Amino acid sequence: MDFEKLEQVSRRAALLAGDKIMEIYNADDFEVKSKSDDSPVTEADEAADALISEILAEAFPDTLIVTEEQADSHKETADTFLIVDPLDGTKEFVKRRGEFTVNIAYVENGTPIRGVVYAPAKDRLFYTDASGQSVEELGDLAVDTVGEVKPISVSEPDNSALMVVASKSHRDQATDDYIAKYAVKDMTSAGSSLKLCLIATGEADIYPRLGRTMEWDTAAGHAVVLGAGGQVVRFDDHTPLTYGKPIYENPFFIVMSPGVELKEA
Known part of the structure; x- marks a missing residue:
């Protein structure tokens, strides 16, 4: 290419x-x-x-x-x-x-x-x-x-005071329960793939997504996160989220600055 x-x-x-x-x-x-x-x-x-x-x-x-x-x-x-x-x-x-x-x-x-x-x-x-x-x-x-x-580059997070971004239209109790495992300084919400871009710019430290998404929803934002030094991992085992999956469907995932200390699901 x-x-x-x-x-x-x-x-x-x-x-x-x-x-x-x-x-x-x-x-x-x-x-x-x-x-x-x-x-x-x-x-x-x-x-x-x-x-x-x-x-x-x-x-x-x-x-x-x-x-x-x-x-x-x-x-x-x-x-x-x-x-x-x-x-x-x-x-x-x-x-x-x-x-x-x-x-x-x-x-x-x-x-x-x-x-x-x-x-x-x-x-x-x-x-x-x-x-x-x-x-x-x-x-x-x-x-x-x-x-x-x-x-742009991701943040250097303070794990005692994390900035979390969450979905505007797809927030649920499971997401709130997972976020509660962290020491949160503040939360912001955003629509669409802007959430990933807020991680890439350092405006937020972590974005957990516990809901159905497709690869076209995330691929461009994922690339921007990677190019800014960030990571996108599966929610279940914290391995990198990959593409080209059957019907192009994603599992739950977490977008983050590498300095964030991830909690278990």
Whole structure:
């Protein structure tokens, strides 16, 4: 893979998809449908998916593209693949909360080694550069002009006063019980893959996820965490979370700064 090209193409695709999403988000009304699993899907999901898929397929014609909105792609497997969630946080989008993201990642031998996460309503753009370092691009985000790019890194946590991030839409008692095992300084909540990015920037120390997720939900944020020096491990045995699993479904997992002293489940 040409990582310079991948960085440029993924960044451009994410920003263009974000523009399309915001066009629909800012409209007076938009259509919301239900998928077979009763999760919502909007015209913004579908428009962003079509746009990203076209850009990636043209740039990388020999690479498998797995995307949430194309069920046939979930039956395909490869050692290396691109994986896309064109609009993660559809519930946040529908409620107009702004905490939704565009996610594009490149997976190699089970590990997401490059990724871009764009939160268009928050004007926050995170990605791994060609070298694998995670960055946040600041200022006015433009498709054809790269702004100020700042390397990001995970925190050096104080295990007697941890900052925890949890899901806004998927919080439950099991999550609260697990968080209670830690000495918590404060908690914050966020929607979509922004939670992983808060670990990558050092704004939080640990994010436990005890709930169903799919690989397209996490791959881009996972890559950004790795490129910032963080870790994403399985909840059950604390081994690295890997990709390319059957139907692209994740087990429970924990995202963290390496300095966090993990508790047993």
